[in-house]
Amino acid sequence: MARKTLLALGIVALSLTATACNTVKGLGRDIQSVGEAGEEVID
Numbered sequence: 001m002a003r004k005t006l007l008a009l010g011i012v013a014l015s016l017t018a019t020a021c022n023t024v025k026g027l028g029r030d031i032q033s034v035g036e037a038g039e040e041v042i043d
Helices: 002-020 024-042
Strands: none
Touching: 002 024
């Protein structure tokens, strides 16, 4: 249950940051930071 909630929040956060991001490089950083935050919560 918590994993699904975390995944949903990650997708929402990614969507919001992707719309605010102007470059592919910046989008890559945003995706990486969401992944790292997800790993920290899961561990």
